Amino acid sequence: MLKNITLSAEETLIRKAKEKARHQQMSLNVIFRLWLMHYVGKDKIATDYNTLMERLDYAQAGRSFSREGLNER
Secondary structure (H helix, E strand, O other): OOOOOOOOOOHHHHHHHHHHHHHOOOOHHHHHHHHHHHHHHHHHHHHHHHHHHHHOOOOOOOOOOOHHHHHOO
16 A cells, blocks of 8 residues: 655755656656665665575685685686
8 A cells, every 4th residue: 555755855856856757767756666665675685694694604614715726727
């Protein structure tokens, strides 16, 4: 369910944003929804990364590798 919200910004900023959205063949409303999804998703990406690192904590390389050693075939 979509919910309406009211935002405030400078008139010139809104005009420029609408123009940019129009060039992208989108509405400012769609652009805002995409931004909002991205904004909320940033926390999830960080959490997913930390969870993955915790799950891989058991993995040990066993030794240090030199640049030359890594490039050997």
